[in-house]
Amino acid sequence: xxxxxxxxxxxxxxxxxxxxxxxxxxxxxxxxxxxxxxxxxxxxxxxxxxxxxxxxxxxxxxxxxxxxxxxxxxxxxxxxxxxxxxxxxxxxxxxxxxxxxxxxxxxxxxxxxxx
Amino acid sequence: xxxxxxxxxxxxxxxxxxxxxxxxxxxxxxxxxxxxxxxxxxxxxxxxxxxxxxxxxxxxxxxxxxxxxxxxxxxxxxxxxxxxxxxxxxxxxxxxxxxxxxxxxxxxxxxx
Numbered sequence: 001x002x003x004x005x006x007x008x009x010x011x012x013x014x015x016x017x018x019x020x021x022x023x024x025x026x027x028x029x030x031x032x033x034x035x036x037x038x039x040x041x042x043x044x045x046x047x048x049x050x051x052x053x054x055x056x057x058x059x060x061x062x063x064x065x066x067x068x069x070x071x072x073x074x075x076x077x078x079x080x081x082x083x084x085x086x087x088x089x090x091x092x093x094x095x096x097x098x099x100x101x102x103x104x105x106x107x108x109x110x111x112x113x114x115x
Numbered sequence: 116x117x118x119x120x121x122x123x124x125x126x127x128x129x130x131x132x133x134x135x136x137x138x139x140x141x142x143x144x145x146x147x148x149x150x151x152x153x154x155x156x157x158x159x160x161x162x163x164x165x166x167x168x169x170x171x172x173x174x175x176x177x178x179x180x181x182x183x184x185x186x187x188x189x190x191x192x193x194x195x196x197x198x199x200x201x202x203x204x205x206x207x208x209x210x211x212x213x214x215x216x217x218x219x220x221x222x223x224x225x226x227x
Binding site: 091098102103107109111 | 146149151156157158159160161164204208211212213214215217218219220
């Protein structure tokens with residue numbers, strides 16, 4: 001089945017220790033997104049890639065970076081995690097940015113714990 | 116400011132009962148509205164997607180309605196099951212933009 005896969009499902013890191021979260025997709029979609037979702041809150045868009053073009057949201061901290069080495073994979077790097085970065089991180093994909101092909105399909109998420 | 120408001124914030128029902136969740140939005144220009152189901156600790160899964168011209172859309176025991184004039188949507192769940200326990204999130208797409216405006220969700224608990 002075509003899908004969005006996130007690894008690991010649960011990640012524990014130490015305060016200040018860099019961590020990388022992984023997302024892959026078999027949908028062959030052009031766009032990949034990273035969201036941060038804290039408990040009982042709506043997902044917050046961090047950034048997205050349209051193909052190889054990176055688009056950062058204005059209020060995304062510099063601590064968060066992303067890489068997309070190919071169509072299928074996208075990584076979220078947190079350079080120096082703080083306690084406030086503990087959250088669920090959701091990856092999503094869409095065929096296109098605009099119009100009828102912008103429906104987003106979400107992965108199962110990675111729950112990040114910062115000790 | 117684009118906003119999506121959902122009610123109730125939480126709801127507890129008995130297995131087999133029906134329920135209706137509400138969503139009001141102030142988003143312009145409106146593109147489409149989606150209802151997602153999010154199980155605890157999982158990513159959102161799309162239930163329905165509705166454009167401006169659609170009034171009703173069903174997906175099994177889930178039926179969504181949309182009134183574009185009053186900017187309201189509802190999600191009706193029929194004959195609830197224990198597995199329906201989840202957060203239901205109303206999400207509105209703005210124009211032809213990629214950006215989504217999320218509601219905070221309704222946490223539904225179905226008890227035996």
